[in-house]
Amino acid sequence: MTQATAPLLEMRNITKRFPGVLAVDNVSFEVMPGEVHALVGENGAGKSTLMKILSGVYQPDGGEIIFNGQPVTFNNPRQAQSAGITTIHQELNQIPMLSVTENIFLGSEIMRGPFINWGEMHRQAREQLAKLRLEVNPRVWVGTLGVGKQQMVEVAKALHHRSDIIIMDEPTAALSLNEIEDLFGIIRELRDNGVSVVYISHHLNEAFEVCDRITVLRDGQHIATRPVAELNMDDLINLMVGRALEEQMPKAQAERGDEVLRVAGLNQAGKLKDINFSAYAGEILGVAGLVGAGRTELLRALFGADPVDSGTIYINGQQVAINNPRDAIRNGMALLTEDRKSQGLVLGLSTRENISMSVLDTLTNGPIIDRGKERVLANNYVASIDIRISDLEQLVKNLSGGNQQKVVLSKWMATEPRILMFDEPTRGIDVGAKAEIYKLMNDLVAQGVVIIMVSSELPEVLNMSDRVMVIHDGTIAGILNREAATQESIMELATGSSAAQVPEAVEQAVKID
C-alpha cells in the first residue's frame, strides 16, 4: 500500500446543485497512487455526479480538484482524459461498427501526413490487447465482440490514453463470472503498475474483493472513507442506508389469496427458456437477477410487448391470448417500464394527457374526449397519491423522477389492473418519493393486486417481496420464500454458481402439465 505518499487526486469540498436538488454536498474524496478505491452508495447518493465532475462532464458549484499536486479544472471529458483521467461507463461508449483499433484510437488516430497510419495503429492496439491478455483481432468490429470483451477494449482504450486514474462505473454489470475474475486480475495488475482505479459498484462483495478503501456517500454527503480491512458487510450497509432497512422500507403483510397469474412453458429465442411460475393475489413477487439475465425481457414478454415463441398464460385460471400490450391491458395487466422517459411517458404531453392515456375510451362522449371527466380522473390521482405539479397541464418532461413515476403509476392505476408489473420501480427517484412508491405498492397488494417487481437493488427486493424469483440466463434459477431470501442466497442463484446448494430454500417453480 501507498499510505505514506501524497494523494494523486484530491477533490475538496465539492458541491453541485441541480434545480431543486443538492446532488453533491460538500464532499471530499481522495485517491492515492496505485489505489483501488470503491465509491458506494444507494442510487441518488451522488456517486455518478461526483465522478462526472471529476471527468469534466459537470462543473462543480463549489470546491476544488487537486490532481498531481496542481489545482485543475476540466471543462469537458476530453480535457480530463488528456490529463489522465478516463471513465469506463456502464453503458459502453463504443461505436459497434468500427474496429477494435479504431475504437481504441478514436479521436487520437496516428497519422502519417494526411493519412491514417493503419499499420502502426493495429500494432499498438495488438500490444495493448496483449497486455490485457485479451485474444481479440484488432481488426474486427467491436459490435461483434461479447459485452465482456467490449469492456476490456474499453480498458485497453483507457490504458492507451496512459490514464493515471480509471473510473469504472458498474464494470461488472454485464459480465459473466469468468469475465469478472479476469477484470479483477487486470485491476490488480493496473494497481501494481501504479494506476489508480475508482470502482463504482452496487455489488458490495466486489468492493471487498478488489478494493483497498471504500468511500460511502449518502444523499449527496460524504459518510465515511475506510480501508476494507476495517469494514464488514453489515457496517457498510448501515453506512449506506443510514438506518435499519426495515425502517426505510416498511413491508405491510397482506393475505396471500388465490392464484391470479400462471405462466407455463414460456420461451423466447435467445432470451427466455421454459419459464413456469404462478403469482397470487395480495403478494409482491420480487424478480432478481443480474443485468442481462432476462428479467426485463420476462416482463415485456408477459405484457405482449415482445413476441414469444411459445408459452401459455392463465389469468384467474383462464387461458388468455396476449399478443400485444392492448391484450395485456384488457386482461388486467400493467407494466411500469424501467425506462420511464421513453417507454412509460410521452414527455411532450401534459400530466393530464399522460394519466388518461390508457383509459381514453372510457372518457369519451361519442368520438369526443370529455375534458371534464379527464380532469376529474387526473385530479383524483394527483390528490390521492400526491403528485406535485403546478397544474394538470404541466408537461411531464418538467417533473422530477419521483413525480414522473407517480404519473406512470396513475396511468396504470386508472386501468384498475389485477397484475401490476414494475421494472426498477425506484430507479432515479429520491428517497422521499421512494418511500411513497413503496407505500403505494403496499396499498395495492392490500387490495388484492398482484405485483411483480423487477429490481437490481437487493435491499429493495428483500424488503418488499413476499417471494423472490431469481432469474439466471433466461431461466428461473429458483423462487425463494421471504424467510429464505437473503442477499447471499439470491446472489448465489443469480450468478448460477450454486443453485444446487440451496434446494431446501427454493420453492420450485410450479410445473404445469
Next chain:
Amino acid sequence: MVRKITVVLAALMLLSVGVIHAQDEETRTVGFVPPALTSPFHVAMVDGAQARADELGWELIVQAPASEGDFQAFVTTVEQLLETGVEAISINPIGTDSAVTAVQSANDRGVPILAHNFITPFSDTSLDVASYIGYDQWGGAEALAAHTCELIASKTGEDVEATSGEVYVLLGIDSIFSRRRTGGFEAGLANTCPNVEVVGQQSAEWLRTRGQEVAGIALQQSPEIDVFYGNSDEMAIGAALAATDLGLTINEDFFAVGIDGNEPTLDLLEAGEFSATLGVDPFRMGVTVIDTMAAIFEGEDVPQIILTPSTVVTPDNLESYLAGELWTDPVAGFPECDNGEPTVPEDPDAEPPMTCDEEMMEEDMDEDMSEEDMEASDEG
C-alpha cells in the same frame, strides 16, 4: 406436331425474307433524344419522327431523361444511345453548353448528330453538328404579336397601327427560350401597334397554376389588361382562367395568347376559350428531322440551320392547321442567338454569321478583355 414445325419454318423464312428486303432498303437505326417526354410538344415530335421512320423502315430509338433540366442524365442518355450503335442521332438540348460533351462523343465516333427544336449553334465551333432544325422563336412571337395587335384593335375599334391597349407578359423560367419569345413579341408590338403598352411581366415558371396566380394579382394592379401573353400556352391558359373567374369574358374583355400549339390549347381554341397560339407543328418538325437524316445518309448537303415554319393559329384557321395545310417546306435559315435581335435579319441581303460567337464575345467583353484583345490582334 409436323404442322407446328411447318408453321415455325414458314415464319422463319418470312422473317429472313423481311430482313433481306429491309437490307435492300437500307435499314437504318437512328436515335432521338428529347429533353424529357413530360410535355405533349416533345411527345408529338417523337410521334412525327416515328411515323416517318416507320415509312422508311428504319428503327427509331427514343430515349429521354425523366425530367427536363436533368442535363447530366441527358448526356448519359445520348452516350448510351451512341453505345448501342445508332447511325445518326438527333438531340434537343435545353441547357446549351451542357450538351457539348454529348456532341463531342458523337463526333468522336463519326456518328452524324443533329439538333432539333434548337437552332442556337454551340459556342464551341470545333464541334460538328450536321444540322440544327427548329422554328424561329423570335419571328414566331413577332407574328403572334402582330395578330395580338389586330385582336386589340377589334376590341377598341381603332386602327391596328393606332390602337392602344395593355399587355401582360407571363415569362417562363429565365432562359434563352423565354428571352427570345419575349423579345420577339415586344418587337412585334412595337412594329405593328406601337401604342400598345406592356404593363407588367412576371415569371410563371411555365406552369398553368402559376400563370393563374400571377394573372389574378396582375389584374388587381392593372384591371384594364387587354391581353395576357404567355411564353407558353399553359401560362396563358392559367391567366385566362384567372380572368374568367374574376368575371371577365375571354375574346370580349380580354385575350389570351401563347406559344406551342399543343393539343390542350387547340382544344380550348376550338371551344372559344383561348384567343391564339403560335402553332409550330411539332409532329412535322419530327418528320423533318428524319428526312434530314435520310438526306445526310444519301450524301446530300444539308443546310446548317433548317427553319421549320410557324403559324399563328386562331379559331378561324384551326382546321387547316390540324390538316397540315399551313405547313410550308423547311428552309435554310439563320442561327438564333441570345442577342435581343431578330433571328432572320430584316435586310434580306444581309449575310449574318452562321454562329453566335461574335455576339457572345461582345457579351463577355467586360469580363474577358484579354481574349478579345487576342482575337483582335489575330484579325489584324
Next chain:
Amino acid sequence: MVDATQDTRSATGNQSASPLATAGRILGNAGPYLILGLMVAILWVLAPPFRSPTSLGLLVLEAAAIGIVSAGQTYVIMTGGIDLSVEAMVSFAGVLCAILIAGSNVAGGQIAEGIPASLAVLIALGAGLAIGLFQGALITWLRMNPLIVTLGFRSILLGVALVATNGAGINIQREGVLDFLTSNIPIADGWRIPMPFVVALVIYAVSWVILRHTRFGRYTYAIGGGGEEASRLSGINVNSVKIWIYGISGLLSAIAGVLVMARLRSGAYQNGTNMTLISVAAVVIGGTPLTGGKGGIWGTLAGVFIIRVVSQGMVYLRVPSNAQEIVLGVIIVIAVLLDVIRQGEVPWLRLRLRQPAS
C-alpha cells in the same frame, strides 16, 4: 418588467407558473400569427392593390389547395413521419378525375363518354385514401422508412400521371360538383369567399376537433415526439393510428388535387408542383417540429398563409421570381429559429432570454 423574485422562481423549477414563461408560451403559440400579421401589414402599406376585396379573395383561394395538403402533412409530421408523395397525389388525383370525366386519356378533352363529375371525384378521393392507407401499411407493418416509401410513391404516382396523359393536361369542363367547387359565396359588396377556401376551413375545423378532442388525435400527438414505444406499451394501437394518418394525408391531397384540377380545368401531372416542399415548410413554420408531438393544425394554416402572402407579395412588389426562392428560404429558416428559441433547447440562446437584466 419581471421582478427579481419571479425570475428566481422560474429558474428554480416551477416554470409554467412564471409570468415570463407564460408570456413566452402565449407568444410561442401565437408566433406564426404574429409573423403573418406583420407581413400582411407590410404588404398592406406597400401594395395598395393588395387591399381590395378581390385580392384578399385571391389570397385565400390560392391558400386553399396547398392548405389542405398541408393539413394532411400536419397529421403525418405530428407522428414524426413525413409524406413526400403529397404533390404527386395532387397531380395523380387530378389526372384520374379528369380522365374519368373526359372518358379519355388523350389530351383534347371530352372525346368519349365520361362518367358524372361527382362520381369521378368520389373515385379520385377513394383512390387517394386507399393509396395513403397502403403507404401507411408498408410503413408500419413492414417497418419501412416513411421517407423512402413516400418518395417511392411520389415517383410512382407522378409516373402514372405522366404515362396516362403523355405529358399533356386533360381538359375538362366545370360541371356539376366541379362547378360548385370553383364557385364563390358572395357575402357583401364585392366580398366573396371562394368555395375551395370554405372546403379548406371545414377541413381545418374538423382536423382541429380530431387532433384536439378525439382519442385518435390524442394518440397522434402521443406517437410523435418520441412517444411511440410509450404509446404502444400504454395499449394504443400505434400501427392502426399511423396507417390512418397516411390515409388521411392521401385523402386530403386527393381533395386538393380535385380542387386544383377543377380550378385549372385540367388534369395534368404538373398540377401539384412544389406542393410537398411548401406543405412541409408550412407545417414547420406553423410550429410543429419535424419530430412531431406538439404544435397544431391552426399553426399550419398560419404557415400556409405566411408562404402565400410572401409569394403573392413579391408579385405585387414586382420582385423578380428568381429572387423569391431566397426570400421563402429565409422565412423558413427564421421560423424554425424562432421555434428553437421558444423551446429553449439551445443553452446560450436560453440564457439570454431568461436573464435579460443580469
